[in-house]
Amino acid sequence: MAQFKKTVIFYPLCILAIWLPCVFLGVMANRVGDVPAIKAKQEARRVLATQGRNMEPEQRDQLREQAAGDDVIMLLLQRYAPLWLAGLLGAGIMAAVMASDSQILALSTMFTEDVFAFYGGKRRFGEAVQIQTGRIFIILITLFAYAVALRAPESIFELAIQYGFSGFAALSPLLIAALFWRGSTKWGALAVTVWVALAVAAVAIFQALIPAPAPGPGANIVVWSVGGTELLSRTPGGTAVFGGFLPVVPMVLMSALLMFVVSLVTRKPAPSTVARYFGGENR
Numbered sequence: 001m002a003q004f005k006k007t008v009i010f011y012p013l014c015i016l017a018i019w020l021p022c023v024f025l026g027v028m029a030n031r032v033g034d035v036p037a038i039k040a041k042q043e044a045r046r047v048l049a050t051q052g053r054n055m056e057p058e059q060r061d062q063l064r065e066q067a068a069g070d071d072v073i074m075l076l077l078q079r080y081a082p083l084w085l086a087g088l089l090g091a092g093i094m095a096a097v098m099a100s101d102s103q104i105l106a107l108s109t110m111f112t113e114d115v116f117a118f119y120g121g122k123r124r125f126g127e128a129v130q131i132q133t134g135r136i137f138i139i140l141i142t143l144f145a146y147a148v149a150l151r152a153p154e155s156i157f158e159l160a161i162q163y164g165f166s167g168f169a170a171l172s173p174l175l176i177a178a179l180f181w182r183g184s185t186k187w188g189a190l191a192v193t194v195w196v197a198l199a200v201a202a203v204a205i206f207q208a209l210i211p212a213p214a215p216g217p218g219a220n221i222v223v224w225s226v227g228g229t230e231l232l233s234r235t236p237g238g239t240a241v242f243g244g245f246l247p248v249v250p251m252v253l254m255s256a257l258l259m260f261v262v263s264l265v266t267r268k269p270a271p272s273t274v275a276r277y278f279g280g281e282n283r
Helices: 002-031 035-053 055-069 072-080 085-098 100-117 121-125 129-149 157-182 186-209 248-265 270-280
Strands: 220-228 229-235 240-243
Touching: 002 129, 002 157, 035 072, 035 186, 055 240, 072 085, 100 121, 100 129, 121 129, 157 186, 157 248, 186 229, 186 240, 186 248
Parallel strands: none
Antiparallel strands: 220 229, 229 240
C-alpha cells in the first residue's frame, strides 16, 4: 500500500513531464509564421479578439473552429521533423492509445482474482478452472471490443477520450479516497463504480440514438435546454452538457459527492482493516 501511494503521488509528476513539452510546443507555435495553416489560425484568433463581439454566432463558431490548436503539433512535425521521425512518433502515439492487449489482460486478472476467486470459485473448482475462466474472459472481451470497433463511427482517439479517459477521470475520487481517507467505505466505492458505469453507458446510448450532426457553425443538436441554457446537446465530436462542458465534468463531480456522502452514512470498516492499510487507529 505504501508503494502504491508513492505511485499515485509520482504519476501526476510524470504526466507533467510528458505533457509540459507538448504545451510548450503549442505556445511556441504562435511564433511560427512560415506555415500557412498555423498562420491562418493566428489570423482567425486575431479577428475573433478584435471583431468577435460584432459577428454573427455562425461566423464566430467558424472562426473558433479554424483557430483551434488541436492539430498544431502535427503541423509542426510536418514543417520541421523528417518523415522517419514523424513515423516513429506516430507509431508511439498509436501504441500508447491502443494498448488493448495489456488492458484486456489486466481486466482478466481482475475478474479471475476479484470475482471468480473472491466468491469461492477457486476454492471449489481449483486453479486450472480459474485459468480457463480467465482465458474465456479474454476471448469474450476481445470479441466484444472488436464488434464495437467495427460499428463505432468514431476514431480510436475519440473513443478513448469519450469513454476510457472519461471513466478513468470519474473514478479518480474513488482512488484518492481509498488511498488517503480513513473514513471511506466499500459502499461509497461501490456507489462511485455503479455511477461511472451507468454514466458511460448513458453517453454511449445517447450518442447511438442521436447521430452526430455534420461539422459546421451551429451544428449542435440541442436535446434539453432550460431558460436558454443548453443542458444536453449532441455535437459533431460527442456530447456537451451544461452549456458546453464534456460529460466527464459532472461525472467527476458526482463521483466525489457520492464517495463522500455514501461513506459518511454507511458503516465504517473495522479498526483492524483501517490499521492494515493506514496504520494506527481509525480517525
